[in-house]
Amino acid sequence: MNSSHCIRAAIAELIIGHPAYVGAIDRLDESVEDALAGFPYQILFLTGLSQTGKTAILRTISHRYPSTRQSGRLLAQVLYVRVSPGVSPKGLPLCVLKALGQPIRSVAREGDLSDRMKEALIRAGVRVILFDEANHLIDKGHRISARLVGDWFKNLGDELNITCVLAGIPKLAKLLDANEQLRNRAQRPIELWPYRWDKSPDRLNFAGCARKFLECFTAEGYRVELGWDALTRHLYLLSAGLIGLLAKFFAELAKWLDGPAISLQQLRSAAERLNLPGRREVSPFGDALPEDALLMRVLVSELAIGELVLPSDTADAELANRTARALKAEFHVTH
Structure with missing residues (x-):
């Protein structure tokens, strides 16, 4: 296999024990053990x-x-x-x-x-x-x-x-x-739930998952040119905190490799192949750095598709929900 194939195979086999995954596994494991014990x-x-x-x-x-x-x-x-x-x-x-x-x-x-x-x-x-x-x-x-x-x-x-x-x-x-x-x-x-951008533990867990995927590339001698903070923001804009979509993106990115340095254009090309979450205002990996408010709007929009409402338990969440309500009201007025 060439490097691209090796990276894609590594991503397909990768299981990241992030907190949401581990918490669900533990709950189900407990119930399975109860069932096997005859409860x-x-x-x-x-x-x-x-x-x-x-x-x-x-x-x-x-x-x-x-x-x-x-x-x-x-x-x-x-x-x-x-x-x-x-x-x-x-x-x-x-x-x-x-x-x-x-x-x-x-x-x-x-x-x-x-x-x-x-x-x-x-x-x-x-x-x-x-x-x-x-x-x-x-x-x-x-x-x-x-x-x-x-x-x-x-x-x-x-x-x-x-x-x-x-x-x-x-x-x-x-x-x-x-x-x-x-x-x-x-x-x-x-x-x-998707990992939330407005909560520090969620943001760190999301970034940790992104690092795990990137390790599949560094193991084959590749690195991303974009700085870490900018890359994390663009990855969140691309995925709305959904780790499964993050995995799909990196698997697609492995097809665009050309030399050890992964450019912004390669990141952009891989993202354009995916069906992205939310009602897209800005495409990921553009020239501008995605701001917090934009990342939260993408999250709220993606949750709305699943008939979920983001709890307004942070200032950023309240602002995102208020913006979503205003846009919805404006849509109904104009249509």
Whole structure:
């Protein structure tokens, strides 16, 4: 492999133990250990915007408890299940059976599939199911009510004492609002937020993640010409504090290498290949240094796309929220 390939491979394999990631892992690990010890089932929600690391967290938990085979039979105490777009509770047994490697007949009644799923879960010794992209169950236009979706998970826990982890974008938490019995059984959601520019610990953690990605480049003899403070600000403008998007940017940057020094133009070219967060006012890696107010507006805008509101617990956050409200009011007046 050439240097570019080596860097991209290193980034793909890199797991950064930043606080948000470690905190979520610890919470889920605790629940998995409880389930394996035979304690009553739990229902947990892991929510966050796209690129906050939900899938990576579920994969990490899944890999800590790998499946095995005994006399040809699959044993999987912790099962990772990806929920397909447009699926309903009727189709969830198919997703589970697929994750268990079970052959699926083209035509099967809902009751038969549910019974077969339960038998397969018992046979495989499943104690925990990690449902990734569970928000597809309440996608816009879905004909199945959120209450029925909640009932499906509650009933699975009641019947088989299986702990369920539901991961998805923030709207997934609406399941709790629609089903009081599910809400009473579920823990408070584990929320993954982008790192905030207005809070010093968050800003330092974000910068620490950026350094880890840059180490993949320095290991191959490359360095960025831009100063560290300016680079960090541009990286935040590019990512809105989302570490997953930061990883995508550096993987793209590895394709633009030409000599040991990485120029501003190379950074700009890599950024132009990405779908950037927020309602973009200024492109990253421009000539001007991004100011705090701009970085906060990008964060507020990205949160709004996920129907999240930044707490006005700092002066910078209050200013960003006030600006966002004014822009929204101006938009409604002019349209």
